[in-house]
Amino acid sequence: MSDITKQSLTELIENIKNKKLSSTDVTKAFIDRSEKSEELNAYITNDFTSALDKAKKFDQKPNLNLKLPGIPMAVKDLFCTKDIKTTAGSKILNNFVPTYESTVTENIWNEGAILLGKLNCDEFAMGSSNETSFFGNVQSPIDKNLVPGGSSGGSASAVAGQLTPVTIGTDTGGSIRQPASFTGIVGLKPTYGSCSRYGIVAFASSLDQAGPMAQNVKDCALLHEVISSYDSKDSTSIDFKRNNYSKELTNNIKGKKIGIPKEYRVDGMPKEIEDLWQKGIQYVKDCGAETIDISLPNTSYALPTYYIVAPAEASSNLARYDGVKYGFRAKGENLIDMYEKTRSEGFGAEVQRRIMIGTYVLSSGYYDAYYLKAQKVRKLIKNDFDEAYKKVDAILTPSTPSSAFKIGEKTNDPVSMYLNDIFTVPVNLAGLPGISIPAGHDSKGYPLGLQIIGKAFDEQNILNIAYAMEEKINFKNKITDWWIK
């Protein structure tokens, strides 16, 4: 079957279960395509040889009761994988091989999936275009020299480019949803506390969440069902009743109330985004849902709040990369000199910028004015959502204020880069689930996404809405295989 890599996860599982395909067939197909796709630079590390071995082993004694039977999968290089180099896209972890496995990836392997390799990402997940990676930028399968978004850029590129059937990313301020939107795929940022953070290289602990990225909503629901689990090794993991998200998936959203927040109509937003949003409103109505205009008054403070809270936590989380215990170490005259050289040479510019911002906002004398105030505003932003959810079941917004941009276009303008996250960041600050689904194309033919934001722990509901909309939208990703010679 030459079109194996075009199949959805659901189709692949069915074909493996029906013995129409073996795990080896599927794994081989994705490895072949991955090998032909070097130009995308989606992988940092591949594990193809052992993936094939594992596939063969699986086929000898296939356990077809598993949720991901013999499915090959590449994952973002922010997840620690036992005995496989894990870099977080940084020089400072260029030689780091964990002796342990993240809970989320462990859950995936336990359901029968096979690791293909580790996917490129912005350094320590700090970026919106995958241009901050020490391992070079990632190309979008949508067009040459187009960014795939970030920080889960390698993940988005790999799913859209069919190098992996599905993948997982992490989302601190939009790092799953924005690249999903840029590459025409589905990406879910779960409720904070739904997926364990154990074994994920930390960026901003109070915001980080792992989540699935897939070609369609059903695949996304299935992968979410696999990765979401209560984990006593993560003190912020929440023990709530998790659904069988894929089984309980329904396109019946009749009577659901969908909020349309007026504050998301930001200045300078391209008309095609506004049009897309209007189309989205029409779709949900067509599905029998009701739309209600709502207000999230503190939305405009979300981005500045995020760019205080996230760097503050990051500046502390990244203090452990000091050259003493593991990772890159530069030679120094003494301890302090070694620290300075290691961290100056080991971290890239964006990471250093955020460490400096974070250090500044936590400094005595500035703490109250920045960090403490940001925490207060964060509470207000959460209150906005709580208020809104008294009236609506979910909220519909664009995923990003624009479509994907060219590589290098915003590199020297961090603020305009940060503006990419304007619609996604409030969701992280409030700890809510949000899903981006592809909903159309801009004038250049680049994908555009819509975001559905849910109540905490209500992933099922936003997956259902996304599922219903997906059917109406009938989006077709335009993948030309431009990178394959």
Add this chain to the structure above:
Amino acid sequence: MSKEDSEYLINRKDNQYEVVIGLEVHAQVLSESKLFSTSATKYGAEPNTQVSLVDAAFPGMLPVINEFCVKQAIRTGIGLNAKINKRSVFDRKNYFYADLPQGYQISQFKDPIVGEGKVILDMPNGQKEVGIERLHLEQDAGKSIHDLDPQNTFVDLNRSGVALMEIVSKPDLRSPDEVNAYIKKLRSIMRYLGTCDGNMQEGSLRADVNVSVRPKGSKEFGTRCEIKNVNSIKFMQMAIEYEANRQVDLIEEGKTIDQETRLFDTKKNETRSMRSKEDAHDYRYFPDPDLLPLEVSEKFIEELKNDIPELPDDKKKRFIEEFKLSPYEANILVSDIDTAKYFEEVVAKMGKNKDIKLAVNWITGELFAVLNSKALEISQSPVSAKNFAILINLIKNGTISGKIAKTVFELMIDGDKDPQKIVEEKGLKQQSDPKALEALIDKIINDNREKAIEYKQGKEKLFGFFVGQAMKASGGKANPQLINEILKKKL
């Protein structure tokens, strides 16, 4: 220096200065595993053998609170008569050092687990109350070893992440003696509770000492200096004495005192500047986002309260009332939990017809002397409480004299022997048979007729001579009381 009314004051020309001291005690929580990881905490293990991925701050590793350590902190709080905070928050204290793998220490800054409390000190001139400002939980750092290699520093992370309780006193202490009493009292309370072993040599108890001086009678505090990490009471006292005098000298010279952190040099017996206020670290404290605020219920606290053993102050009160001990005796017995345990076991084993005073005298006298000479703790006593009680009873019921008892005690030490058996085997039983003693005394008087006559003529001090002879003739076993009576009658 003078000690008017046992006040500790520093005198210069016409001026007298009072010393104000506050302590930050770091007490290692007695627990099997660390504050946020499951690694062992055993002292003296091979370097870096008790280190988990969390302790070494590997990427993606997360702290998970050890509930036992939380209980220990709350129990200590209860022992300090302190307010237990139902909600407390763990913060990150950020600084770089090679033995601090995370690049931050998880501590409690704004919202500690235990609030204000107090401890009572027994000073020679009465009781003194010392306020507790707070108690919070925090991680210990690892250990940097600088002297194993000329080029490199070695790091041992066994201690990294071990739970500490930082107990901050109010600036209520006024002398090195009070500091001594305070540390001992804290240690005693924690050992009663089993929350800290209080072993200063192994570093389970260390303190930072804040010292300032002010003219006697002044209500305002002077500028304080903090002396870091002093690891014995003796050094604390020496450091305070040096530091207080240094500050007084500065004031007398018309100079000002800089608020700074100082180190005590145990060899030179002086403190010296480590860093000034301007160079103070900016620790960038903020709530640790990896940990939720720590919330404990009223019920949880109540259950811990109900489980608190009798603490030294209550035990002392009871000993005085129940056993009619003097406050002095009671203090000696309660200050160390193992001594109190030993004493109570002896009391229990002595049965109905017991002489508690005698037991106390023997514990604080003979037993302490033996322990001292052998450098043993009472928990390692070579004589068990059971055999000790038998010995006291043998004295009490007249089976042996106090003097013979000392001989028996010497023999008991080797292998915790039963004193009853020793007495029987060695035939040390006291002679209390009046007829036998009369015969013995008759013989002595007969043998020393001239002395007997001299005695009768008024040379009364010869009475002692006859007692001595009688005791000697009986091999020390004669009941001295009977000897006295019979001699008085016969002479």
